[in-house]
Amino acid sequence: MIQILVADGNVAEARREHVRATGETSAEAYAALLAELAPDAACTILEPADTGAALPAGADLAGFDGVVFTGSQLHVSDDSEPVRRQRALMRTALEAGLPVFGSCWGVQLAAAAAGGSAGPNPRGPEYGFARRLVPTGPGREHPLLAGRPPTWDAPAMHLDAVLEPPPGAEVLAGNGLLDVQALALRLGAGTFWGTQYHPELDFGALSAMLRLSEPDILKSGLCRDGAALTAYADEVGLLGSGDRPDLAWRHGLGPEVLEAPRRRREIGNFLAHLVRPRAARR
Template sequence: MGLRFLVVEGNTRDARQTHRETYGLMPSESYAAVLQGIAPDSVCDLAFPADEGANLPDAAGLESYDGVVLTGSHLNIYDRTPDILRQIDLMRAIYASGTPSFGSCWGLQVAAVAAEGDVRPNPSGREVGFARRLVPTQAGQGHPMLAGRPAAYDAPAIHLDMVTAPPAGCTILASNAVSFVQAAEITAGGGTFWGVQYHPEFSLGELAVILGRRTGILVGEGFCRTAEEAAAYVADLKALEAQPDRLDLAWRHGLDQEVLDPERRTREIRNFITHRVRPEKSARGRA
């Protein structure tokens, strides 16, 4: 029998609708497509805890899933608005269910706060486009989530906030010069979460669409000098998505197969399915 995933969308209704209008899919739909590309036998349900009155699974419902995946979000978790508090509460329920869970960017931040850690704006500023020179820690070098990753690698990323105080049950698995918590395992409340601060689920095309909506940030924060320069960067990413063998563009932007090869770019998600979801489904006799 196939795998059953719950994909938890971190965005509000307006934000995910904007993403669908510009990319064709909501972030949760895009993430579900990645999961189904890796595990074609899987079925994905979507949850929208940012929405007031959202129909969210209870403890028994969470236990019926083989895996839970949390997307990124435009929200800032330290604002603690009702749409954020509902997501923290849901993450605590996910821990309590014991269901294997994984998250990208916002997903890692929610998991950290739900386990009594803290998240704040990064004093080093925003990481945008790609997280560079990600290096596994000693714990990460032997951890199955990073199996197959080299001694240093890049990954799609866009975030200002970071985990500033890891919770008690956190093992940091990868770091770089921008953030010391780039990948982590968190154990809390009876469950274990794997997560990354970057976005292994993003194709270059999806990343290009997101950056195309953030010209003001790219120029205002000094990543690009002009709007035209930002547009050229976005165009290069779209061209690489269409032609990943464009050596000229890969060289210009310092990208290698860890980013350009979809199988290698999604390594952490593949490892989550291989090392956590499938074995625990079998061990727990899920139906």
């Protein structure tokens, strides 16, 4: 049995909002996905944004084989108490030698914890899908991206991004809107792998998150009005049926997004290359 700690990046009200929109928290969705990818995984959910958040009685970080950080509505640059608590958890986990994965908020948090910076992307947000992702030189050989083609698309939902990678970090992928779409770094004895895009999201969750982000999407000018956004979100949700080649064609999406094993590739690679080897050594 492998033991994975899933750290929900949201504060309590944002978690409730996420449940109203999708039926579960980000951490619950991530834990379900991890159990699907690794049936022998036991996931413990932690809500480190909350005051007094703690591991279950008798548990400690050393007993986990990996940590996963979800997305969040928080902003690393705000440096609020919920942000500081999560940054401290990231540092503690890595300095304890744990493998850590994070998507979106998670990669920004790791970069900040290791001495980099994150904030609003001056080239603009990505809502729906990050397009034409390409590996860097180091990324072409890195196990995080093993199996990815020379270019791919992925679910994405972000205003903020890693603006300055920390010293010694490897930037593994980017695209025309953002130089840091995938990142690897070491801190203490630990290893972090992460993506700015969301390999964990299915189309239903992505559709719901688009609706939640309506004010920011309209402000960005990516949709003309609420009706246009609703129509787009509806079509994204329908992509999950697996039987809408018309919508896949309309949105220019291929198997790297449409097929779940390919869409989730980075998470599977993290489990195979970092989590399982640690579990085998314990």
